[in-house]
Amino acid sequence: MMEKQNIDWANIGFGYMPIGERFVANYKDGKWDEGNMTADTTITISECAGVLQYAQTCFEGMKAYTTCDGRIVVFRPDLNGQRMEDSCKRLEMPVFPKEKFVEAVCNVVKANADYVPPYGTGATLYIRPYMFGSGPVIGVKPSAEYQFRVFTTPVGPYFKGGAKPITIKVSDFDRAAPHGTGHIKAGLNYAMSLHAIVTAHAEGFDENMYLDAATRTKVEETGGANFIFVTKDNKVVTPKSNSILPSITRRSLMYVAEHYLGLEVEEREVYFDEVKDFAECGLCGTAAVISPVGKINDHGKEICFPSGMDEMGPITKKLYDTLTGIQMGRIEAPEGWIKEIK
Numbered sequence: 001m002m003e004k005q006n007i008d009w010a011n012i013g014f015g016y017m018p019i020g021e022r023f024v025a026n027y028k029d030g031k032w033d034e035g036n037m038t039a040d041t042t043i044t045i046s047e048c049a050g051v052l053q054y055a056q057t058c059f060e061g062m063k064a065y066t067t068c069d070g071r072i073v074v075f076r077p078d079l080n081g082q083r084m085e086d087s088c089k090r091l092e093m094p095v096f097p098k099e100k101f102v103e104a105v106c107n108v109v110k111a112n113a114d115y116v117p118p119y120g121t122g123a124t125l126y127i128r129p130y131m132f133g134s135g136p137v138i139g140v141k142p143s144a145e146y147q148f149r150v151f152t153t154p155v156g157p158y159f160k161g162g163a164k165p166i167t168i169k170v171s172d173f174d175r176a177a178p179h180g181t182g183h184i185k186a187g188l189n190y191a192m193s194l195h196a197i198v199t200a201h202a203e204g205f206d207e208n209m210y211l212d213a214a215t216r217t218k219v220e221e222t223g224g225a226n227f228i229f230v231t232k233d234n235k236v237v238t239p240k241s242n243s244i245l246p247s248i249t250r251r252s253l254m255y256v257a258e259h260y261l262g263l264e265v266e267e268r269e270v271y272f273d274e275v276k277d278f279a280e281c282g283l284c285g286t287a288a289v290i291s292p293v294g295k296i297n298d299h300g301k302e303i304c305f306p307s308g309m310d311e312m313g314p315i316t317k318k319l320y321d322t323l324t325g326i327q328m329g330r331i332e333a334p335e336g337w338i339k340e341i342k
Helices: 050-054 077-090 098-111 187-202 248-259 272-277 314-327
Strands: 022-028 036-038 057-059 062-066 072-075 124-133 146-155 166-170 207-209 226-230 236-239 265-268 280-285 289-298 301-304 338-340
Touching: 022 098, 036 098, 050 124, 057 077, 057 187, 072 098, 077 098, 077 124, 077 248, 098 124, 098 146, 187 207, 226 248, 226 314, 236 248, 248 265, 248 280, 248 289, 248 314, 280 314, 289 314
Parallel strands: 166 207, 166 289, 236 265
Antiparallel strands: 022 036, 022 146, 057 124, 062 072, 062 124, 072 338, 124 146, 226 236, 226 280, 280 289, 289 301
């Protein structure tokens, strides 16, 4: 086992730190090459590359952890690989097969194993697989050449000093159109959300709640996470929509709620006017697992959840503790959830 890097893991923050090696594969003449590892952090592409002209790019986000017994693991990478395949198909990009995706992720984590933070620090090794159109395109059409890459960067604990509930606002902007690209992890979705999040932050809010673009009556998601609600009788509810990203964390939390905690779960359309009746609310995603929401501001009207602004609600906390316990090896995982890096 490699010596760990001597880094102040608790204070590195959530930012990019260029480290070690990354994987690069190129698509040309209708096929992918074998790909290779490189220490080079720079990319050279045509000034007319499809990604620069028409935003032809998609990405994934995942993490490698050190478990309580010292193993290095990645959480459900096959689902990220499948989601990337789906993103590529929708953006007319060549599919990088999910088996090769998982292999590339594992190889990059292995090459940077000394940067996987030790157990108990709260820090993790963030993994960023992505693909973009690298060939020149001037007419509006898909690029003929692509590059797939995977790099890693160590990130500190998402919550410093515990998960304090956040305040969010109902956004006046739309995140995704009903038949658009909201269900895939396209870079352009995130570009479109930047103005909305900068606006929310300037107004003193932590995040946005986006409603459905067609009727603006149903809850969709935030800029980078899915919603999870808990009813007053402890049912776990999550919004169903074909224009939100199918979060792997959310899917895992719903399984944990039902099979580990014995709770009733429901994925359904959630109307905004019923949000005031929920007992707890959280945002779930790779970075934080769950961020508890204390209140929602709807154009000056406040919806305050009974769980309050001091700590996570009781069900949200159980969900968080169980899923992080599974990820860290303290609780037995369902079959196939944990991929050990050997």
